[in-house]
Amino acid sequence: MLRPGPLYAQAESLLRARIADGAWAPGMALPAEPVLAAELGVSQGTLRRALAALERARLIEKVQGKGSVVATHSSERARFHFFKLRDATGRAITPTSVVTRITRDARAVRIARLRLLEGRAVIVERITLPAARFVGFTVPLNRELPDELYVHYQRHHGVTVARAEESLTAIAADSVAAQALDVPVGAPLLSVDRTAFDANGAAVERRISLIDTRAHHYRFSLD
Amino acid sequence: MLRPGPLYAQAESLLRARIADGAWAPGMALPAEPVLAAELGVSQGTLRRALAALERARLIEKVQGKGSVVATHSSERARFHFFKLRDATGRAITPTSVVTRITRDARAVRIARLRLLEGRAVIVERITLPAARFVGFTVPLNRELPDELYVHYQRHHGVTVARAEESLTAIAADSVAAQALDVPVGAPLLSVDRTAFDANGAAVERRISLIDTRAHHYRFSLD
DNA sequence: AAGTGGTCTAGACCACCGT
DNA sequence: CGGTGGTCTAGACCACTTT
Numbered sequence: 001m002l003r004p005g006p007l008y009a010q011a012e013s014l015l016r017a018r019i020a021d022g023a024w025a026p027g028m029a030l031p032a033e034p035v036l037a038a039e040l041g042v043s044q045g046t047l048r049r050a051l052a053a054l055e056r057a058r059l060i061e062k063v064q065g066k067g068s069v070v071a072t073h074s075s076e077r078a079r080f081h082f083f084k085l086r087d088a089t090g091r092a093i094t095p096t097s098v099v100t101r102i103t104r105d106a107r108a109v110r111i112a113r114l115r116l117l118e119g120r121a122v123i124v125e126r127i128t129l130p131a132a133r134f135v136g137f138t139v140p141l142n143r144e145l146p147d148e149l150y151v152h153y154q155r156h157h158g159v160t161v162a163r164a165e166e167s168l169t170a171i172a173a174d175s176v177a178a179q180a181l182d183v184p185v186g187a188p189l190l191s192v193d194r195t196a197f198d199a200n201g202a203a204v205e206r207r208i209s210l211i212d213t214r215a216h217h218y219r220f221s222l223d
Numbered sequence: 224m225l226r227p228g229p230l231y232a233q234a235e236s237l238l239r240a241r242i243a244d245g246a247w248a249p250g251m252a253l254p255a256e257p258v259l260a261a262e263l264g265v266s267q268g269t270l271r272r273a274l275a276a277l278e279r280a281r282l283i284e285k286v287q288g289k290g291s292v293v294a295t296h297s298s299e300r301a302r303f304h305f306f307k308l309r310d311a312t313g314r315a316i317t318p319t320s321v322v323t324r325i326t327r328d329a330r331a332v333r334i335a336r337l338r339l340l341e342g343r344a345v346i347v348e349r350i351t352l353p354a355a356r357f358v359g360f361t362v363p364l365n366r367e368l369p370d371e372l373y374v375h376y377q378r379h380h381g382v383t384v385a386r387a388e389e390s391l392t393a394i395a396a397d398s399v400a401a402q403a404l405d406v407p408v409g410a411p412l413l414s415v416d417r418t419a420f421d422a423n424g425a426a427v428e429r430r431i432s433l434i435d436t437r438a439h440h441y442r443f444s445l446d
Numbered sequence: 447a448a449g450t451g452g453t454c455t456a457g458a459c460c461a462c463c464g465t
Numbered sequence: 466c467g468g469t470g471g472t473c474t475a476g477a478c479c480a481c482t483t484t
Contacts, residue, residue: 006471007473043473043475044474045475064480064482065481
């Protein structure tokens with residue numbers, strides 16, 4: 001058998017693939033460590049090293065005495081991991097969202113969305129999804145959504161966003177954005193261009209957010 | 224003796240303190256693992272767990288066959304870790320910097336700086352340092368600096384920046400920034416408000432950068 | 447009580463670096 | 466060659482959760 005790299009890395013990528021492929025669904029309990037170790041043919045210590053890496057990548061969550069489960073986007077931690085806006089004092093805020101338009105062609109689904117923070121329109125977004133991964137995509141229009149979009153991807157399309165890259169710039173509001181956000185044309189907006197990836201590293205979403213940052217800040221850490 | 228928390232965590236904070244206090248200077252080799260483990264009274268395995276955490280935090284660097292050393296900011300990795308601007312194609316760029324003014328009082332040292340990318344003025348910065356940690360701070364004015372500012376902090380003041388928090392907003396250029404960056408007054412600029420911390424978690428720098436993002440993007444990952 | 451993950455140890459063996 | 470870190474294992478014991 002081919003054995004590229006250390007055992008713990010092989011174990012990690014095996015488990016990572018099972019999660020990304022949906023063989024282990026989000027919320028599902030993993031086998032106990034001794035069982036899983038035997039199945040993979042490694043010691044429990046080696047398995048634990050692989051599981052620790054998956055936990056750092058937020059793909060699984062471990063609880064002492066209970067076991068490990070595949071991480072869900074509805075869990076507190078993941079919900080805030082991809083939403084970095086905070087109010088002026090640094091506190092997190094829960095946004096509400098309204099999808100205003102959906103269009104599609106053979107290659108992509110395109111979504112326009114407006115997000116409100118504390119009742120004020122603060123973000124306009126244009127989202128592009130690969131049609132192949134999101135067949136039959138649909139959400140109610142012009143109504144507040146019950147769940148985060150990433151939770152929707154996961155539940156209805158088996159797509160779990162694991163990682164993202166963002167590119168930030170300051171731009172001047174055009175007339176469309178200005179009207180939606182109730183700011184003057186030419187007002188400075190924060191543009192966030194995000195590409196999101198699943199656990200296998202495949203791109204699953206492109207999202208451009210235009211943000212009115214007069215009352216809210218984009219906040220994060222460099223560790 | 225008091226023993227709060229697991230051994231590996233105690234070992235980690237002990238080592239972390241030695242680095243932050245300067246008892247182990249940047250670039251200095253650490254004792255070999257068996258030696259260090261004996262000194263701390265833990266097994267090599269437990270010590271390795273602590274060292275792995277310090278390596279993830281970029282406080283030390285390990286090299287197989289040679290040993291471990293306290294990380295230096297001049298190393299490639301750390302140099303780019305705190306500078307997230309990239310060109311439009313995503314490539315990293317090496318900035319040059321000119322300090323234009325230094326003022327000080329009993330509490331703080333204040334620095335004004337201009338940064339050039341590919342020959343164009345792209346960033347104006349105002350930096351505030353706690354006077355207590357930076358006694359006798361001085362750099363040549365209006366001349367290109369030989370080293371990054373963080374390398375200067377480390378070499379001349381024993382201050383190592385280990386972590387930072389940033390708050391981003393889009394603002395309109397005022398007349399001062401507009402002139403320095405050669406953009407119209409009111410042009411959108413990316414404002415980055417950074418607070419930097421040492422390995423002990425003490426704040427060691429406040430820095431506000433105003434960036435012209437027409438040709439360069441602020442780029443980073445959410446993992 | 448039984449099962450889970452969490453900690454800690456000791457030791458064998460491997461891969462790499464220097465002399 | 467001796468010294469370094471890197472990998473892998475086996476087992477003892479602890480802390481927590483559930484039955």
